Amino acid sequence: MRQATVYIDQEALQYNLNRVKQLAPTAKIVSMVKANAYGHGIKDCLAALSSTDAFGVACLEEALEIRNLGYTQPITLIEGVFSEDEMAIAINSNIEIIVHHQPQIEWLLAHKAAYQAKNLKVWVKLNSGMNRLGFKVPDIIKIIHTLKAAGFTCVLAMHFANADADNLLNEQQKNQFLQVKEACSPVMGSCCNSAAIFKWPELNFDFVRPGIMLYGASPFADQSVQALDLQPVMTFTAEIIALNHIHAGEVVGYGSTFTAETAIDIAIVSIGYGDGYPRAFPKQNYVAIHGQSIPIIGRVAMDMIAIDVTGLNATLGTVVELWGKDRLVDDVAEANGTIGYELLCRLSNRPVRK
Numbered sequence: 001m002r003q004a005t006v007y008i009d010q011e012a013l014q015y016n017l018n019r020v021k022q023l024a025p026t027a028k029i030v031s032m033v034k035a036n037a038y039g040h041g042i043k044d045c046l047a048a049l050s051s052t053d054a055f056g057v058a059c060l061e062e063a064l065e066i067r068n069l070g071y072t073q074p075i076t077l078i079e080g081v082f083s084e085d086e087m088a089i090a091i092n093s094n095i096e097i098i099v100h101h102q103p104q105i106e107w108l109l110a111h112k113a114a115y116q117a118k119n120l121k122v123w124v125k126l127n128s129g130m131n132r133l134g135f136k137v138p139d140i141i142k143i144i145h146t147l148k149a150a151g152f153t154c155v156l157a158m159h160f161a162n163a164d165a166d167n168l169l170n171e172q173q174k175n176q177f178l179q180v181k182e183a184c185s186p187v188m189g190s191c192c193n194s195a196a197i198f199k200w201p202e203l204n205f206d207f208v209r210p211g212i213m214l215y216g217a218s219p220f221a222d223q224s225v226q227a228l229d230l231q232p233v234m235t236f237t238a239e240i241i242a243l244n245h246i247h248a249g250e251v252v253g254y255g256s257t258f259t260a261e262t263a264i265d266i267a268i269v270s271i272g273y274g275d276g277y278p279r280a281f282p283k284q285n286y287v288a289i290h291g292q293s294i295p296i297i298g299r300v301a302m303d304m305i306a307i308d309v310t311g312l313n314a315t316l317g318t319v320v321e322l323w324g325k326d327r328l329v330d331d332v333a334e335a336n337g338t339i340g341y342e343l344l345c346r347l348s349n350r351p352v353r354k
């Protein structure tokens with residue numbers, strides 16, 4: 001059987017959740033489990049996240065999957081509902097919504113009695129300059145006052161565009177959040193994703209919303225998971241299925257992009273872009289064997305890659321780590337010109353999950 005495998009380390013997930021608790025001891029934790037728990041598999045991740053306070057997802061379908069698995073914690077829909085019909089279904093399953101445009105507020109008011117009867121909070125999204133979702137200042141202040149007067153319990157919510165970097169927009173976003181929070185006082189607040197949890201403990205407020213840090217990847221381009229004291233949750237492996245000795249001048253793989261300068265031993269590993277392993281590597285990329293870094297040579301194909309195992313005692317069946325604790329997903333992402341988030345989320349269904 002082909003051995004492309006994704007292992008999920010539930011203890012690592014719990015460790016990372018505890019890191020959030022250390023960093024934000026007074027806030028409730030909304031664990032972001034959208035996109036199938038950032039590609040890790042929702043079922044296994046929920047089982048490990050039982051001590052979280054709540055979950056955050058992108059849409060009703062993702063929330064209902066959590067309910068169908070039997071979890072009763074609060075769930076927030078970070079894009080809200082997409083129609084009035086969805087509002088009724090959300091309320092029925094105790095799912096909280098974000099409101100970020102006027103029709104959502106009208107749907108909410110139309111279902112006010114049912115929403116409030118379930119003690120659900122309404123998350124009201126501030127657009128403080130990221131310009132994706134939300135109401136701008138001063139409109140949001142009026143909206144929160146109106147919702148409070150109508151008996152809703154509100155959470156002022158915001159998302160940073162550049163929490164992972166130094167950017168002038170950070171100050172503007174912080175200031176607007178604080179201004180609205182003050183103008184609507186008392187109102188609960190939530191604006192921290194993983195990077196903000198590390199950088200701005202003073203902004204933890206009532207709810208933090210960690211995503212990538214839970215899965216043991218870094219939200220920062222210049223700080224490793226070790227430096228942040230996080231543990232990688234996913235280990236992605238495959239096995240060597242062929243070994244070849246090639247001579248100087250011979251080429252490897254599609255497009256013959258690699259030419260051996262000397263005689264080398266190469267191994268073919270059964271992994272490729274059909275599994276979600278990225279194809280394009282502007283920089284040299286590596287895998288790990290027994291903790292040792294091994295270069296990939298030639299192009300990544302749909303089902304296979306070639307690696308240079310000269311001098312290694314590699315055999316058929318030797319396990320190769322594509323990413324995990326030895327070869328960090330953040331480093332593969334960097335060589336691929338992307339971020340760990342994307343690689344984790346875009347794995348295909350072909351690797352076996354354990």
Ligand SMILES: Cc1ncc(COP(=O)(O)O)c(C=O)c1O
Nearest residue numbers: 032078159193194209210211212
């Ligand atoms: C609204 C919102 N909150 C929190 C998060 C979690 O962000 P991160 O994975 O960077 O912690 C996301 C992720 O995209 C988000 O969209």
